[in-house]
Amino acid sequence: DAGVTQSPTHLIKTRGQQVTLRCSPKSGHDTVSWYQQALGQGPQFIFQYYEEExxxxxxxxxxxxGHQFPNYSSELNVNALLLGDSALYLCASSLGSGTxxxxxxxxxxxxxxxx
Amino acid sequence: AQSVSQHNHHVILSEAASLELGCNYSYGGTVNLFWYVQYPGQHLQLLLKYFSGDPLVKGIKGFEAEFIKSKFSFNLRKPSVQWSDTAEYFCAVNSLGDSNYQLIWGAGTKLIIKP
Structure with missing residues (x-):
């Protein structure tokens, strides 16, 4: 059973460009959250998608x-990139109800x- | 604003030593509490979580954590560490409220176990 997958693994962009990151949730999960983790820090919550919203x-x-597709996969888009956007971008999947x-x-x- | 503090950024221990990693949060209401671990070259994994009930929570690999509400703390413990416990440990908090799914994370503690 495949877990959460993300692509690409690494990406180099120039300031001002736009980037799209992709995430496929674990089978059975319907919710995707995105986090930004700068070097030496804990993750910071960007947003969560559920039922395509x-x-x-x-x-x-x-x-x-961001965007969530009917198959629950998700994209994170960042426009007008700044140097400070350099980070590890994490995707987390989960179930959408209860805890x-x-x-x-x-x-x-x-x-x-x-x- | 809510915040999570992890007191030690780096901890070095010898095998068989006891471990306690501190975590304090700033939020006066009801919380869900988490410890995540990231082993070298691997992605974040849930170590244990507290939602309600017994404030002493047992997780995987012999770890446990105690929620002390009066101290706003959720410290992680292990009586005898192993070399394989070398990893980065993150404490995270979710404050219960209407439609709040956000985790606030500490900066992490890098644990090195000397063989």
Whole structure:
């Protein structure tokens, strides 16, 4: 049973460009959360998608947007990249009801470097 | 704003030593509490969680944590560590409220076990 998968593994972009990161949830999970983890820090919640809608958003600017598809997979888009967007981007999947949404299973992450 | 503090950024212990990693949070209401672990080269894994009930929670691999509400703490313990416990440990908190699925994370503690 495949767990959470993310692509690509690594990505290098130039300041001002746009990037799309992808996540496939664990089989049976219907909710996807995205986190940003800067070097030496804990993850920071970006947003959570459930039933193809953004259910909750953390303290991130509108440059960060997302999408969830009918098969529950998700994309994270970041526009107008800044050097400070360099980080590990983590996807976590979970069940959407009860206490499920807060107990995520994490993917390996996408390492984004902005130059 | 809510925050989570992990007191030690780096801990070095010898095998068979006892472990206690501190975690304090700032939120006066009801919380769900988590410890996650990231072994070298692997992704984040749930170690244990507290939702309600017995404040002493047992997790995988012999770890346990105690929720002390009066101290806003959720410290992680293990009576005898092994070399394989070398990893980074993260404490995370979810504050119960309407439609709140966000985890607030500590900065992590890097644990090195000397063989």
């Amino acid at each position: 953004e259910r909750q958003r953390g303290n991130f600017p509108d440059r960060f947007s 499920g949404p807060v107990v995520g299973e994490f993917g390996p992450g996408t390492r984004l470097t902005v130059t």
